[in-house]
Amino acid sequence: MADSLMNVDDALGQLLKAARVLPEATARPLGKALGNILAETPVAAVTVPPADNSAVDGYALNSRDASQPSLPVSQRIAAGQDPLPLEPGTAARIFTGAAVPEGADTVMMQENATLEGEEVVFSRTPEANQNIRPAGQDIQAGETLIEAGTRLEPWHLGLLASAGLPQVRVYRPLRIAVLSSGDELVTPGQPLAPGQIYNSNQTMLQSLVSAAGWEPVPFETVADTFDATRNALQRASEEADVIITTGGVSVGEEDHIRDAIQSLGQLNLWRMAIKPGKPLAFGHIGDTPILGLPGNPAAVLVTFLMLGRPFLRCCQGESGLTTPAAYALPLGFAVPRAQSRREYQRVRCRQLEGRQWLEAASNQSSGVLSTACWSDGLAVIPENETLAVGDTVLYYPFSSLLYG
């Protein structure tokens, strides 16, 4: 009965609660750490910038000499040089990024200065503390740079480089066994016999895993028998950190994933109020979690993005927000009949007269992938609600579901 299905929030909550960090930590050079999860909190050994430096090309001076009609230029300081103390009553030619000499407390931009012989004349009165970037304005030595559990984006790597770190400790990317089950499945490139279809889930799921930054471990297609399923899951549990299967989780006699999980370990969850994707199963074989996604390709896409990826991010060691960003947008279509399952509809975000609204793909069947290709995201149609045109729903762009 649909009423007894667990709702999506509870199911996601249970998955996240069950998630444990699975891979070991390893040192990686910064250039190879993009997208990895920090396993330790790095601490700055140096102050950044290490010294007060000039924000502009101009002249460094002491503001107590501001009333002088002109100042002799006593030294030239380029970025990278270690300046001499400023001779009292003089100015120093200075360039952006160069260390401000001891004794100077301000820098005048060269646009407000004229060189007359050996002396500089200012068209504005210098004031203290102008155009100086103080030592440590970015990082103080001993400070925590980035919290463990952060996914390393380009700006994090830049910060670590600015603190002089050549490498970081990150978790090795998850190795995820990807298995499809079904006697009807044929690998693209082979001829199709009557009753057979091409295996689309294997390619899509391996790509979803890779796009999210993990390492897919592809397995051959699993035949629809209990023994073949059990053997494949046993092997996958030894070779990967996590197993994801597609197909064979529903109620028919040809569906063996649940029985195989129960015979090798435990089944923790099965079936939830989600459309598409109702028969999703979750369990463990030893310490290896297994996500049994349904066979319908659109159900694979939706359940991987909405439930699988947040769970896997936690298993990878990512902390904080592991659910993607959503946007509230008006529907360009109505939902006249309430449903007991929360539906994730394939939609496209349209612009009309400066306003965004959501258009539904023409076919929401869980067996159809062409409409996922037409779409740019998923709209959440809440359970037990009818909706009118213009009502606001949550919209997840595919980009935020996969990379956000």
Ligand SMILES: Nc1nc2c(c(=O)[nH]1)N[C@H]1C(S)=C(S)[C@@H](COP(=O)(O)OP(=O)(O)OC[C@H]3O[C@@H](n4cnc5c(N)ncnc54)[C@H](O)[C@@H]3O)O[C@H]1N2
């Ligand atoms: N009596 C019931 N039947 C079904 C129920 C139900 O509650 N009672 N639920 C339906 C729902 S909802 C779904 S979703 C499917 C899921 O079933 P399975 O996970 O057991 O998947 P299969 O039966 O193996 O396959 C479903 C469908 O997808 C095709 N498929 C499977 N694998 C692939 C692949 N790798 N590439 C492309 N297409 C694939 C398969 O041929 C089937 O057409 O169960 C409903 N039935």
Ligand code: MOO
């Ligand atoms: O969950 Mo199934 O994918 O509704 O067809």
